[in-house]
Amino acid sequence: xxxxxxxxxxxxxxxxxxxxxxxxxxxxxxxxxxxxxxxxxxxxxxxxxxxxxxxxxxxxxxxxxxxxxxxxxxxxxxxxxxxxxxxxxxxxxxxxxxxxxxxxxxxxxxxxxxxxxxxxxxxx
Numbered sequence: 001x002x003x004x005x006x007x008x009x010x011x012x013x014x015x016x017x018x019x020x021x022x023x024x025x026x027x028x029x030x031x032x033x034x035x036x037x038x039x040x041x042x043x044x045x046x047x048x049x050x051x052x053x054x055x056x057x058x059x060x061x062x063x064x065x066x067x068x069x070x071x072x073x074x075x076x077x078x079x080x081x082x083x084x085x086x087x088x089x090x091x092x093x094x095x096x097x098x099x100x101x102x103x104x105x106x107x108x109x110x111x112x113x114x115x116x117x118x119x120x121x122x123x124x
Contacts, residue, residue: 001025001113005094008118015084015122021077021094021115027051031100032077034068035108036090036120045106046092047079057105084122091117 007019019034033048047068048057056068067080077094095111104110 001027001096003094003096003113003115005092005115005118008092008120010121010123011084013085013122013124016080016082017084017120019079019081019092019094019118019120021079023075023077023096027075027096028098031097031105031110032070033095033097033105033111034077034079034092035095036088036092037117038090041090043093043108045108048100048105049077057102059106081120084120086122086124089120089122091119093117 002024003021005019005021007017009017011017029052031048031050034046035043036046037043045059046062047066049068049070065083069078094115096113097111100110
């Protein structure tokens with residue numbers, strides 16, 4: 001399995017970006033997620049989606065500004081980010097889990113495959 005993230009960039013506060021994560025290989029139908037990591041901070045959960053049923057899960061602090069979605073035909077995960085703030089600046093990583101369940105899907109250790117990360121920088 002390979003994951004290729006794209007769509008990051010430099011945006012002003014209040015702007016929007018859409019990240020994409022294209023998958024290849026035998027990906028299965030478990031959970032896929034977005035995490036982010038700012039310099040000097042731990043990697044944190046952003047959002048996840050159950051690939052088969054489309055159920056979505058969000059970090060409480062990001063609900064309402066970020067939206068995760070999928071295109072099953074393209075085997076691609078998306079993250080729409082609106083009303084971006086400087087504190088959203090981070091490297092964003094997509095991830096795929098073969099065995100996550102709802103109780104651990106917010107934990108990075110539940111994910112088996114990771115994309116290379118795409119940088120999002122929000123200027124004030």
